[in-house]
Structures are given as structure tokens and as C-alpha cells.
Amino acid sequence: MSVSPLRVENLAMRYHTQPVLEGVSFDIPAGSSVAILGPNGAGKSTLLKGIMGLAPLMQGKVSVFGGALTDQRLKVAYVPQRDESDWDFPIQVMDVVLMGRHGHLKFWQRPSSVDRALAKQALQKLDMLPYQNRQISQLSGGQQQRVFLARALVQQADLYLMDEPFAGVDMMTEKAIVGLFEILKQQQKTIVCVHHDLNTVAEYFDWVILINHGLIASGPVETTLTPEIIAKTYGGRIPLGLKLGTQRKGNGRF
Amino acid sequence: MNDIWILATASLVASSCALVGVLLVLRRLSLLGDAISHSVLLGIVLAYLVMGERSEMAMMVGAVLMGLLTAGLTQLLQKNPHIQSDVSIGVVFTSFFALGVVLIAIYAGQIDLDQECVLYGEIAFVPFDTVVWGEQSLGPRAFWLALAVFLINVVVIGVAFERFKLMAFHPLLALSLGLSVPFWHAMLMTLVSLTTVASFDAVGAILVVALLVIPASSAYLVATSLKAMMGWALVYAQLSVLLGYGLAVWLDSAIAASIGVMAGGLLLLTLAIQQLLKPKASQLNLS
Amino acid sequence: MADFEWVSPSAWMLTKAFWRFEDANALWVLIGSVLLGMSASVVGSFAVLKRNALIGDALAHSALPGVMMAFILFETQSPLVVLFGAMSSSLLGLFLMDWLPKNTKIKPDAALAITLSFFFALGLMALSYIQGLNVEGKSGLDKILFGQAAAMLPEDLMVLSAVAMGVLLLITLLFQKWRLITFNRQYARSIGIWVKAYDVLLALLMVLVVVIGLQIVGVVLMAAVLLVPVSAARFWHPQLAVILWVAAIIGGLSGLISANISYIAPATPTGPWMVLVLAGFFIFSFIFAPYQGWLVRRIRQASQRSPLHE
Numbered sequence: 001m002s003v004s005p006l007r008v009e010n011l012a013m014r015y016h017t018q019p020v021l022e023g024v025s026f027d028i029p030a031g032s033s034v035a036i037l038g039p040n041g042a043g044k045s046t047l048l049k050g051i052m053g054l055a056p057l058m059q060g061k062v063s064v065f066g067g068a069l070t071d072q073r074l075k076v077a078y079v080p081q082r083d084e085s086d087w088d089f090p091i092q093v094m095d096v097v098l099m100g101r102h103g104h105l106k107f108w109q110r111p112s113s114v115d116r117a118l119a120k121q122a123l124q125k126l127d128m129l130p131y132q133n134r135q136i137s138q139l140s141g142g143q144q145q146r147v148f149l150a151r152a153l154v155q156q157a158d159l160y161l162m163d164e165p166f167a168g169v170d171m172m173t174e175k176a177i178v179g180l181f182e183i184l185k186q187q188q189k190t191i192v193c194v195h196h197d198l199n200t201v202a203e204y205f206d207w208v209i210l211i212n213h214g215l216i217a218s219g220p221v222e223t224t225l226t227p228e229i230i231a232k233t234y235g236g237r238i239p240l241g242l243k244l245g246t247q248r249k250g251n252g253r254f
Numbered sequence: 255m256n257d258i259w260i261l262a263t264a265s266l267v268a269s270s271c272a273l274v275g276v277l278l279v280l281r282r283l284s285l286l287g288d289a290i291s292h293s294v295l296l297g298i299v300l301a302y303l304v305m306g307e308r309s310e311m312a313m314m315v316g317a318v319l320m321g322l323l324t325a326g327l328t329q330l331l332q333k334n335p336h337i338q339s340d341v342s343i344g345v346v347f348t349s350f351f352a353l354g355v356v357l358i359a360i361y362a363g364q365i366d367l368d369q370e371c372v373l374y375g376e377i378a379f380v381p382f383d384t385v386v387w388g389e390q391s392l393g394p395r396a397f398w399l400a401l402a403v404f405l406i407n408v409v410v411i412g413v414a415f416e417r418f419k420l421m422a423f424h425p426l427l428a429l430s431l432g433l434s435v436p437f438w439h440a441m442l443m444t445l446v447s448l449t450t451v452a453s454f455d456a457v458g459a460i461l462v463v464a465l466l467v468i469p470a471s472s473a474y475l476v477a478t479s480l481k482a483m484m485g486w487a488l489v490y491a492q493l494s495v496l497l498g499y500g501l502a503v504w505l506d507s508a509i510a511a512s513i514g515v516m517a518g519g520l521l522l523l524t525l526a527i528q529q530l531l532k533p534k535a536s537q538l539n540l541s
Numbered sequence: 542m543a544d545f546e547w548v549s550p551s552a553w554m555l556t557k558a559f560w561r562f563e564d565a566n567a568l569w570v571l572i573g574s575v576l577l578g579m580s581a582s583v584v585g586s587f588a589v590l591k592r593n594a595l596i597g598d599a600l601a602h603s604a605l606p607g608v609m610m611a612f613i614l615f616e617t618q619s620p621l622v623v624l625f626g627a628m629s630s631s632l633l634g635l636f637l638m639d640w641l642p643k644n645t646k647i648k649p650d651a652a653l654a655i656t657l658s659f660f661f662a663l664g665l666m667a668l669s670y671i672q673g674l675n676v677e678g679k680s681g682l683d684k685i686l687f688g689q690a691a692a693m694l695p696e697d698l699m700v701l702s703a704v705a706m707g708v709l710l711l712i713t714l715l716f717q718k719w720r721l722i723t724f725n726r727q728y729a730r731s732i733g734i735w736v737k738a739y740d741v742l743l744a745l746l747m748v749l750v751v752v753i754g755l756q757i758v759g760v761v762l763m764a765a766v767l768l769v770p771v772s773a774a775r776f777w778h779p780q781l782a783v784i785l786w787v788a789a790i791i792g793g794l795s796g797l798i799s800a801n802i803s804y805i806a807p808a809t810p811t812g813p814w815m816v817l818v819l820a821g822f823f824i825f826s827f828i829f830a831p832y833q834g835w836l837v838r839r840i841r842q843a844s845q846r847s848p849l850h851e
Contacts, residue, residue, distance in 0.1 A: 052731050070733075078731035088335060089590065089724045090781045099721045103732035108714055135779040155732065284654035285595060336775045336833055340594040341768055345823055348765035352816035355687060359809040373665060373686060461665070464658035471651050501666075508669035514662025521655065525645060 003066040005030050005159045005190040006051070011060030013043070013050045019213070020046050024060070026209055026218040031188045033181055035195040035205040039234050042212045044194040045081065045163050052078050052161060064159060074103050077157035079148050081164055087137050087144060094132045096147050097122060100154035115154070122150040125183065126176050142173030149180060160184065162193045166200070178204060201225060256381040257499075259394050263380050264495045264513060266400035267456045268465050270407045270449045272487035275470035276480070277411075277442055280422040284467050285340060286325060287446055289347035291462040293324040294450045295354035295372060303357070308366060310399055314451055321447025322440060324350065351459075375458035375510045396455045403452035407445055411484075414438070419480050457510035464514035469494060472521045475528060490520055552805045559804045570690045571800045573698040576705035577757055578766065578796030578815070581750045582788040583712050585767030586774075587743055590723050590781075594772075596638070598764030599657040601751045603634025605664025605760050608685060609671060616676055620700040627752040634660050635744055661760070687810035688759030690803040701753040708746050712785075719743060720781055757796075759812035766792065769819040776830035791826075795819045 004027050011024040020043040028034050036044050049055040051062050053069055064072055077100070097119040098111045105111065111119075123129040126146040136144065145165055152160055165177055181204065184191055195201060201208060201221065208224050210216040210233040217229045278287040297320030301312040324346055331342035358367050377396075385392045392398070411418060420428045421438050429435050446466070453462045473486035497520075498513030505512070562568045581597075588596050604627035611626025612618065634656050641652035671679050684692055693701075712719070722729045722739055730736050747767075754763050774787035799815035828835045 049727070054727050054730055073731075073733035076731075078728060080725065080727050080731075084727065085725055086590075086592075090775065090779055090784050091720065091724060092780055095720070095780075096724070099725070099728070100732070102718065102721055102729075102734065107718060110717060151728075279648075279651050282648055282650050284648075284651045288654050288657070334827075334833075337772060338589075338592055338594065340592070341589060341772050344594050344598065344764050344768045345772060345820070348762050348769070348816050349820035349823075352762055352765070352813035352820070355810060355813040356817060359806075359813075374669070461658065461662055463654060464662050467651055467654040467658060471647055471655055474651075475646060505666070505670050506673045507666045511662045511665035511669060514658060515666050518655070518659030518662065521659075528645070 003030070004028060004063075005065055006192065007063045007066075008047075008051065009061045009063075011047075011050060011062065012058040013046055013055060014058055015046065019058075021050070021211070022214050024211065024215045026215060028190065028192070028207055028209075028218075030190055031185060032207045033185060033191040033193070033205045034207040034209060035193055035201050036209045036211065037195055037198070037201065037233065038211040038216075042233075044211060047211065048078075048161050048163050048192075048194055052076070054078075074155070075158045077152040077155040077160050079152045079160070079162040079165060082141065082145050082148065082167070085144075087139075089136065091136055092132070093123070093128065093134050093136060093139070093147050094119060096136060097132075097150045097154055100151040103155060118154045118156075119150070122153040125153065125180060126150050127172075140170065142169035145169050146173055146176055149177065153180070158189055160189060160191045162191070164194050164196060166193075167196060198230070259381045259397055260377055260509065261495065261499060263394065263397045263400050263456055264377060264499070264509070265492060266397070266404045267449075267453045268469070268491035268495050268513070269488055270400070270404045271453060271462065271465035272469045272473075272491035273407050273411055273484055274442070274445050274449050275466040276473065276484050276487050277418055277422055278446065278466060279470040279474055280480075280483075281425070281442075283442075285343050286328065286443075287466045288463045289328065289343045290321045290324050290443065290446050291450045291453075291459055291466065292347040293320045293350040293354075294447055294454065295459045296320050296350045296357075297447075298451065298454060299354045299357045299367065302367065303361065303364070306364075310395070314448060317451035317454075318444055318447045320350065321443055321450070325440070325443040371455075371458060373458045374508045375454065375456045375461065377456045377509045380456065400452045400456065403448050406448060410441065410445060414441070415480075418442070422480065457513065461510045461514045464517055465491065465494075468514075468517040468521050472517075472524050475521075475524055490517070493520060555805045556801060559801055564804075566695060567800075567804050569695045569698040570693060570803065571797065573693070573701045573705075574690055574757055574796035574800040574803075574811075574815075575793045576702050576709075576796070577750070577754050578770075578792035578794070579789040580705040580708040580712075580792075581754055581758075581763075581766040582770035582774075582792030583785050584708060584743070584746050584750045586771035586781075586785055586788055587719055587723055588747065589768050589771045594768045595653060595764060596635075597747060597751055597767035599634055599638055599653050599660075600631045600748055601755070601760050601763035602657040602664075603660040604628075604631045604748075604752055604755060605685070606630050606660055606667055607633075607664075608755070609664055609667035609682070612671060612679070612682060613667065616678065618678060618681065620697045623755075624700065624704075624752055627755060628748055630660065631748040631751060635748065664760075684759075684810075685755040686759050686761055688755070688757045688762075688812035688815075689807075690757045690800055690811040691807035693756050697756060701756075704749055704753045708750055709789075711742075711746065715739070715742075716782070716785070757811055758815055759810065762812040762816045765816040765819055766795075769816075769823050770795075773819075773823040773826035773830075776826040776833045778832050791819070791822045795822065 007027045009025050011021060013021045036047065038044050046055060050057050062069060064076055069076060098115060101111050101115040120129060123132055126149055128143065128146050128150060131139065131143060149165065166174060181191055202225065206221055208221050209218045210229060212233050216233045217224050278284055294317040297316035298313050301316035305312045327346050328342040331337045332339050380394045380396045383395050385395050385398060417433065417438055425435055450462050469487045469490035472490045473483045477483035477486045494513050494517035498516035499509060501516060502509040502512035559567055585597055588594060607626035607630025608623055611622050615622050638652050638656045641647045642649045668682060671682065681692060718734060718739055722734065722736055726736060751763055754766060758766050770788035770791040771784065773791055774784045777787045778784055795815050795818040798818045799811050802814045803811045826834065831837055
């Protein structure tokens with residue numbers, strides 16, 4: 001457990017010609033659950049895409065479990081933002097989840113009964129097994145998110161990168177996701193999420209990375225999520241939806 | 255004299271296409287323009303069959319009806335969640351065009367149209383089909399048709415220029431300002447259909463698309479305002495006609511096709527020049 | 542064919558003769574048309590699902606100058622030369638369509654229309670140039686505009702059938718990967734699938750199908766055979782695997798029917814007939830298909846409104 005699951009060194013990225021991220025470096029401990037926080041347009045999703053090699057890096061280095069991502073793709077699972085997908089696509093829940101097995105399959109192979117069993121287990125963990133034969137367009141937003149999480153789960157990775165899994169989901173789904181985090185943490189897996197809701201950070205995560213075009217802070221929730229650092233990240237404005245009462249509760253707990 | 259008539263007709267046709275094409279390209283309706291220019295064939299064939307003879311008036315009415323039907327039908331199909339816009343366009347125009355070609359094949363004896371002229375147009379024969387008034391020949395029929403449609407385009411676009419500008423730039427804003435967006439959309443489609451039917455004789459149904467989209471796109475690359483874009487489109491259109499005619503004489507190839515090729519050639523030339531100038535421009539910005 | 546009659550006894554006789562397979566050439570035309578219809582429907586499905594339904598239209602139009610150039614260079618219409626010429630210019634068209642929106646202000650829809658009309662104009666210019674030349678073996682070149690199945694030689698049809706079968710086989714083999722990429726591109730890349738390679742392969746298959754389809758369907762209407770079957774099939778079932786089967790059946794049937802028509806009326810172009818048959822299938826599916834057809838949706842709506850279900 002000495003090797004860090006994810007280490008980013010001096011990373012810089014741009015969107016077209018516009019610089020989005022500069023000089024970002026951090027390191028996270030194994031088995032932790034990490035929230036990436038920052039205002040809209042700060043480059044949170046871009047950072048995740050850069051780590052996954054889905055968007056080009058201008059500068060810097062990403063190491064996963066001490067090596068290059070390309071050598072250990074199977075150890076990393078990515079959950080894209082829900083609204084980046086075509087939910088009218090003619091496909092059923094089970095088939096979407098089975099996509100997670102393709103990293104383990106050769107290009108001519110099809111999912112086996114073992115893969116199917118794994119997919120069923122994953123759906124079970126997210127309370128989605130009854131929906132396995134549904135067309136994806138018939139699901140609610142939260143259910144769609146759970147399908148994506150189940151798909152990441154069957155990848156049997158050690159590091160999970162999720163782009164806003166809590167965005168626009170119902171209470172049921174939020175509970176299911178938190179439950180999933182518990183299971184993953186028990187198995188010593190590492191979770192990295194782009195997150196929006198400051199109210200729930202302390203409850204769901206134990207490590208935070210705050211960015212706003214550059215790195216503001218990275219560290220344990222207890223010591224890092226202070227009002228000063230939050231103000232610095234969000235440019236002095238208290239982000240929408242943050243209730244002061246909840247924040248006090250968070251502070252009180254530490 | 256014949257050369258002059260051919261050139262004048264082609265020039266008018268290309269000008270109409272350029273003006274309407276600018277609006278199509280800006281509203282990202284190039285593909286709908288493509289579709290309408292195909293569907294119009296069915297309108298023309300039906301006009302022939304109903305009238306039993308060639309009649310410009312019937313052809314124009316048939317073409318406009320078919321053009322509006324195409325635009326309307328594609329919109330209707332898109333209401334179904336399983337049909338995207340390009341699918342609806344593809345389904346409608348291929349069916350209409352296919353029906354037009356099959357009707358031409360079946361009624362070959364009764365229609366003075368064949369697959370050749372659907373493709374190439376008959377611009378080389380334009381001078382031989384003249385309007386005669388009394389004893390006096392007034393020049394080719396196709397020329398007068400092209401002139402009439404060109405004038406309609408100029409008047410309509412000229413009068414409603416600001417409306418079209420707003421629609422092209424921001425249809426939602428236009429809607430929020432209380433403009434009747436569907437009406438102006440239908441108006442544009444009517445102009446496209448009229449332009450196509452006038453061009454049909456000269457350049458054939460398919461090359462109309464080249465004249466609608468290519469000069470307007472070249473102009474889009476260089477112009478900074480809507481007025482300038484229309485001006486540039488007209489310039490590109492005239493150059494395409496002149497150079498294309500020269501090319502056709504030189505290679506003894508089809509006139510309409512050669513005009514289309516030159517339009518494309520000018521676009522590529524413009525692009526090449528812009529690409530060559532590009533690195534210099536960015537250096538200037540940096541310094 | 543001046544007086545074509547729908548119910549002429551000779552048409553019926555010809556149909557019967559066609560189905561007794563007395564004419565070996567007609568049998569080849571039948572096999573070729575059915576295989577072409579099937580492979581085009583299946584390849585076209587992925588283009589439609591990628592929201593790029595009209596790309597086949599542009600690819601088909603782009604093939605025209607290649608065929609003509611190949612003839613000018615080699616003065617032959619042997620199927621492999623035609624295939625080679627058509628493929629090279631289709632790929633050039635594909636490149637232009639991809640390059641324009643990425644490197645200039647020109648939007649994707651205009652790029653498609655520009656490519657389509659420019660290459661088509663080039664092809665027609667070359668065709669008219671060839672017709673002015675004094676060379677042998679130039680007759681029939683114009684048949685690729687609207688297609689004329691009846692004029693095809695068994696040799697052409699054998700090449701066509703082999704290519705179509707290869708395309709179908711490859712799609713069956715790699716179906717799951719393409720489905721994954723089409724549904725969720727970024728995710729596919731994240732699990733290490735070489736997305737670019739699959740893209741290029743699918744584009745190549747598309748070009749191949751378009752090119753072998755030229756002589757049956759023709760340049761002008763090839764788009765319909767690629768996009769109509771899957772669009773109709775989406776009304777039948779929610780699942781992609783089934784949709785592809787339905788699309789293949791629709792494509793195959795339309796190939797079969799138009800081969801029959803082409804036998805009865807050899808002078809009429811095959812492409813438009815095939816498109817009309819496809820349009821018929823589309824309208825039928827739009828109204829009567831059991832999954833999302835108009836009728837079923839009306840019944841569903843009505844039953845939802847009725848108080849019995851509340």
C-alpha cells in the first residue's frame with residue numbers, strides 16, 4: 001500500500017487555445033475517497049479527462065499505482081458524466097453493464113456467463129437488478145447513474161474516477177452510491193469524484209482536492225476544508241446552496 | 255450570341271443560388287437545401303403530368319409545393335423521438351427524388367425530360383428554346399425564367415433583409431422578439447424552391463446544391479458581415495461561372511459540371527491562401 | 542419501355558421466369574442485390590446511431606470522380622479497377638469532410654454538402670469529358686449514377702457478393718465493440734479500446750459498401766439504402782442487436798424486390814425502385830411497427846388516459 005494510486009505532477013491542460021489548468025500536483029493515499037472541488041469552469045472534469053488520457057496534456061505527468069496509465073488500464077475505472085451519453089440509444093441495462101467487461105476481453109470475444117454473473121452482482125449492489133432488461137431511455141436520471149456505477153464496478157478496478165456521480169440524482173440513488181463507497185473502501189479501493197455539493201463533502205469523503213485553474217489545496221477533509229481555503233477556491237463568494245449551518249456541523253465534527 | 259445567352263443565364267442562376275445559399279449556410283440548413291433541390295424534381299415531373307405539356311407556371315407552383323412539403327415533412331418526422339433531423343431529411347428527399355426518376359422512366363413517352371437533363375441540365379441548349387412574341391424572338395425561355403427568379407430573390411431578401419439577418423443569427427432571439435419564425439422559414443424554403451426550379455433547366459437538379467452551398471461557404475470564410483457575405487458570394491458565383499465556362503470549352507466537358515468544379519476549386523484556393531497566411535497572423539497577435 | 546403497364550401479362554410471365562431461376566445472370570443479380578441491401582443496412586445503422594446519417598450520401602457522391610479517373614487512366618471497367626478508383630476518391634471525400642470543420646469556420650453540415658456537390662461535379666465533368674473521347678468500353682459508365690442491376694456482369698456480382706459477405710462477417714464479429722463505442726465513446730477510450738482504429742475500420746466498411754452498391758443502387762440514391770432500413774427498424778424493437786437484424790431483413794427484401802423489378806423492366810434504373818420499396822417499408826414501420834409505431838403509441842396513449850388503469 002506504499003504506492004500511491006494516483007499521483008499528478010505539474011499538470012497543465014488547455015481547451016482549444018484557452019489554458020484551463022496549470023501547475024497542478026497532488027498525491028492521494030490508497031483506500032481513500034477523494035472529492036475534487038472547485039467552482040464551475042474551474043477545470044474539474046478536464047482534470048479527470050486528463051488523468052484518463054481522454055484529453056491531451058500540455059505538460060506534466062500522471063502516474064497510476066506508480067506507472068503509466070496505459071500499462072494498467074484494468075486497474076482504473078472511469079464513470080463519465082451522465083449527460084454526455086445518448087440515452088435514446090437502443091440498448092438495455094444489462095448490455096451497458098457488460099460493457100465494463102470489455103477491457104478484460106480480447107477484441108473478438110463476447111461476454112461469458114461469468115461476466116454476466118458479475119454484472120448481476122454489480123446491479124444487485126446498486127438495487128438495479130429488477131431493471132436489468134429495461135431499455136435505458138426508460139430509466140430515471142438516478143437509475144441511469146446507478147447503471148454507470150454498476151458498469152464501473154464490473155471492471156473490478158482498484159481506482160475509480162467518477163465525474164459528478166451525485167449530480168441531479170434522487171435520494172435513493174444518493175444512498176445507493178454512498179453504500180457503494182463503503183463497500184469499495186472496505187476492499188481498499190480508491191475513489192476520486194468530481195463533486196459539487198459542499199454540504200455533503202465531509203460526510204461522503206475523507207480527502208479533498210480543491211482547484212480553480214490551479215491547485216488550491218489537497219489534503220484530509222478535517223484539516224483542509226477550512227472556510228479560508230473554501231473562500232480562496234470560490235473567489236470569496238460562498239457557493240450556491242451552501243448552508244452555513246451545515247458547515248458548522250461539519251466543523252464541529254472534526 | 256449563343257455564348258452570351260448561356261453565360262447570362264448561368265450567371266443569373268448562380269447569383270440567385272448564392273444569395274439564397276448564404277442564408278442556408280448561416281442557418282445551418284445546407285442539407286435541407288440539398289434535400290429541397292432533389293425533391294423539386296418530383297414537383298416538376300408532376301407538373302408535366304398534370305398539365306400534359308411544359309408550362310413554366312405549373313412547374314414553379316409544383317416545385318414550390320414540393321419544396322414546402324419537403325421542409326414540412328422533415329419537421330413533422332423529427333417530432334418522433336426516434337428520428338433525428340438528418341434521418342428525416344434523408345428519408346424524405348431520397349423517396350421524392352426516386353419517385354421523380356421512376357415517373358420519368360415510366361412516362362418516358364409523355365415527358366420531355368430524361369435522366370441526362372436531370373443530372374446535367376441543358377444549359378448548352380438554352381439558346382434554342384426561345385420565347386417568341388409576334389414575329390420577334392425575345393431570347394431564351396430559361397434566361398427569362400432565371401431573371402424573374404433572380405428579381406424575386408433580390409426583392410424579397412432586400413425588403414426583409416433585417417428579418418433574415420436576425421433569423422440567421424439567432425432564431426430563438428427572433429422568436430422571443432415576437433417574429434413569426436415559421437413564416438420566415440417557409441419564405442426561405444419558397445425562395446430555395448423557386449431558385450432550384452429556375453436552375454433546374456440550366457444546371458440540373460443535383461448541381462444546384464454546388465451553387466447553393468459552395469460560393470456561400472467561400473464567402474463565409476472571408477466576409478465579416480451579412481451584407482459583405484452576400485457580396486462575396488455573388489463574386490465567387492460569377493467567377494465560378496466564367497472560369498467554369500472556360501474550362502468546359504477547353505475540355506469539351508459539360509458546362510454545368512465544370513461550373514460546379516470551379517466553384518469548389520475557388521473554395522479550395524481560398525482555404526489554401528488562408529491556411530498559408532494563418533501562422534503569420536498568429537505571430538502578429540503574439541508580438 | 543415507352544408504354545409500361547403495371548399488370549401486363551408479360552410482367553407476370555417474367556416474374557415467374559425470374560423465380561424459376563432460368564436465367565443464371567438474374568440469379569446472380571438477385572444474390573448480389575440481397576447481400577448489398579443487407580450489408581448496407583447494417584453498416585449504415587452505426588452511422589445513423591452516431592448521428593451522422595447522411596455521411597453515406599457524401600461518400601457515394603465522392604466515389605464518382607474516382608471511377609471516372611480510373612477509367613481515364615486504365616481505360617477499363619473491370620470491377621477491381623472500379624473498386625480501387627471509387628475507394629480512393631471516397632476516402633479523399635471522407636478526409637475533406639472531416640478536415641473542413643476541424644480546421645476552418647465551415648460547419649459540419651456545410652462541409653458535407655460541399656464535399657458531396659464538389660466531388661459530384663468533378664465526376665460529372667470527367668464523365669462528360671470521357672464521352673467526348675474516342676475510346677472503347679466507355680458505354681455503361683453512366684449507369685453508376687442511378688444503378689442498373691440488369692446490366693451487371695456475373696463477374697461484377699461475384700466481387701460484390703464477396704465484399705458484402707466480408708462486411709457482414711466483420712460486423713457480426715465486432716458488433717459489441719462498435720456498439721460500445723457508438724454509445725459511449727469516452728468510456729470506450731477509458732477502458733483502453735483503440736477507438737480510432739475501430740472508427741477507421743467502420744469508415745472503410747462504409748466506403749466498401751457504398752462502392753459495391755454503385756452499380757445496383759447508383760451514386761445519387763445510395764444514402765437511402767444506408768439510412769432508411771435502420772430508421773424503419775428502430776420502430777420495431779428497443780435493442781440494437783434486434784434492430785440490426787430487422788434492418789438487414791428490410792434491406793435484403795428491398796434488394797430482392799428491386800432485383801425482380803429490374804428483371805421485368807431492364808431499361809429502368811434499379812436505384813430509384815429500391816428506394817421506393819424502402820420508402821414503403823419505412824411508412825409501414827412508422828405506422829404499424831409493434832414497438833414505437835404510430836398505431837401502437839396511439840393505443841398506449843388511449844389506454845393510459847382511460848380510467849380503468851388509474
